[in-house]
Amino acid sequence: MPALFVAGAHTDVGKTYVACALIRAARKRGLSVDALKPVVSGFDDDDWDASDPGRLIEALGWRRTADTLAALSPWRYRAPLSPPMAASLEGASLDFHDAVRACRRRLFDTTAELMIVEGVGGLMSPVTHDHTGLDLMAALAAPSVMVGGSYLGAISHTLTALAAARAHGVDIRVVVVSESATGDAPFAETVESVARLAKDLPVVAAPRDGGFGFADRVLDECLGETPSAR
Secondary structure, three states, X not given: OOEEEEEEOOOXXXXXXXXXXXXXXXXXXXXXXXXXXXXXXXXXOOOOOOOHHHHHXXXXXXXXXXXXXXXXXXXXXXXXXXXXXXXXXXXXXXXHHHHHHHHHHHHHHOOOOEEEEEOOOOOOOEEEOOEEXXXXXHHHOOOEEEEEOOOOOHHHHHHHHHHHHHHOOOOEEEEEEEOXXXXXXXXXXXXXXXXXXXXXXXXXXXXXXXXXXXXXXXXXXXXXXXXXXX
């Protein structure tokens, strides 16, 4: 069962936007799709339709129920802080190895043809007090999509995240440059710079108003096939 891990080079660069686009593109191809965002903070249990889990559930075509939410995001914290900080405010804690085992179990148990796993925050954001998103990414060992932004400084963040992931043996298949809302750096030139400096990796542009067409190219790069090849 193919799985793709969607990671961010920084916080709020468009991971969920890209993950939802991949889900919709895969479903359009006729694939059954499952998703997992194991840890989420800044989550309001009383109003979660527009949250990251809510958006993923909508893309999957699932009903918005407590059960689907628990399956998608088993660890949810209210404060908009790193998960260990947010958990501490609730008198809770998360063991990294428990999280890895739970994620692996979900990957093993799913009957879907494609599983999309979305990380939390930026690549080096803490997932627990002693482990980062990169540690989770490496432990699951799934082919990965790195999402970067186009704000001022995003080129450095994206290339640094790529270097860190590669140093940990993570299989990065494609980089997606998601157009940032700030507009303080030119989008096309940012994509071009990342593509030139990422060298052997395919780099795909995800413009804010360009629809989800970019997701098909990402799937082709990651899964090694086109719809007609199935």
